[in-house]
Structure formats: structure tokens, C-alpha cells
Amino acid sequence: MKMGSEQGIERIQPKGEVYKCPVCNYTDGFHVSFNMEAGSNLAEIVLICPSCHRRFNIGWKVQLEQE
Numbered sequence: 001m002k003m004g005s006e007q008g009i010e011r012i013q014p015k016g017e018v019y020k021c022p023v024c025n026y027t028d029g030f031h032v033s034f035n036m037e038a039g040s041n042l043a044e045i046v047l048i049c050p051s052c053h054r055r056f057n058i059g060w061k062v063q064l065e066q067e
């Protein structure tokens, strides 16, 4: 897994329970958004800090139902 930013989304390495923002140390968890992969039904889950609004990717992908 690579570190660093990608389109404003920072890749983080999850350790233990992921509830704390690595940027501002907010400790009540994250909002969630989905980044759809073009041409597929795969979505990458993006975590958004409710406090500092930074976005994080932890390598978490979900497959949506085919229509």
C-alpha cells in the first residue's frame, strides 16, 4: 500500500480500531463517502473527518449490486 495523497484523499494504514483522525486527533469517528470506480460496480469507501474535513482512504472497497 502506498502512502501520501491522491486527489486530496490521504491513504492511512489502519491499526486497531479506526476512530481517531490522524490529522486533528478528533476521536468520535468518521463520516463515510463512496468513490465509484469508473466502469465498474466497485466503490472505494472514503472516510471524512467531521472536524477538520480531511479525507482518508484505508483500502476499503465494496461491491454494489448489479442493476
Ligand SMILES: [Zn+2]
Residues within 6 Å of the ligand: 021, 022, 023, 024, 025, 026, 049, 050, 051, 052, 053, 054
Ligand atoms: Zn480531523
